[in-house]
Amino acid sequence: MEDLSLLYLGLLAAALLATGLVAGIIAGLLGVGGGIVIVPVLYYMFIALKIDPSVLMHVAVGTSLATILATGTSSARAHYLRGSVDMDLLKRWWWAIAIGVVAGAILAGNISGGALTLVFGFVALAVSLNMMFRKNVPAVAEALPGTPLKEILGFLIGGIxxxxxxxxxxxxxxTLTLFNYPIRKAVGTAAAIGLIIxxxxxxxxxxxxxxxxGRPPFSLGYVNLVGFFLxxxxxxxxxxxxxKIAHAIDPSKLKLVFALFLGFTGLRMIYGVMA
Structure with missing residues (x-):
């Protein structure tokens, strides 16, 4: 029995290490945040390891959020030093995002794993479509809307x-680029928003x-510590x-491949819950 436990922990550690490697490579290739990669990879890793279905999505989400504490701090600091974080916007927007985060976290903590999977699946599908057709979408306004629409947007970004x-x-x-925000400032400000989330x-x-x-071993609540440290x-x-790979391959084709992967993953997660 002890040998089986050690084998299980070894498989878990290997799966989580592989998750980090895949997330880092894709993040480096496409410049996307690790969470959008970490959550679905963890989701399928946990299924393969036969983690209790009722908690596996919660643990995937919680562990991903914990990794953002480290990676997000580094990213936000780097953007801040380059002057690409809009501190004025954050001062006016942070509380609406934070309220959305608290509301979303409370909702996530009280719904089933299947419902949480559906949320990820549908939003991943929307992100996939955005990545495929984003160049053809013009800005909807010259600047962010005023109160209360700006706060509602912040609330939704934080909650979702x-x-x-x-x-x-x-x-x-x-969201920011839809309102004619310069892309570099949008990326830098979004990195800081990641910490608020x-x-x-x-x-x-x-x-x-x-x-x-039913949580995996060495989990603090829904945060798996083995995953966090690996x-x-x-x-x-x-x-x-x-x-490095991105410089050798056409990034637009890579982006399309990732968008298709994300769309397929979203559809597969939705089907897995509703089938």
């Missing part, structure tokens, strides 16, 4: 992102999963490899 286990880039960048999101993931049965260094080490 925390339920998906992603940072600010996946939803924040396309990750800090309360991680704490609430720990709280809501504290006494839940995914971060693996993704940091593999991201430069992804960036």
């Amino acid at each position: 992102s925390v339920m998906m286990g992603i940072g600010g880039g996946t939803l924040g960048v396309p 990750a800090v309360p999101g991680t704490l609430l993931s720990i709280y809501f999963g504290w006494d839940v049965e 995914i971060i260094p693996a993704s940091i080490l593999s991201a430069p490899l992804g960036a």
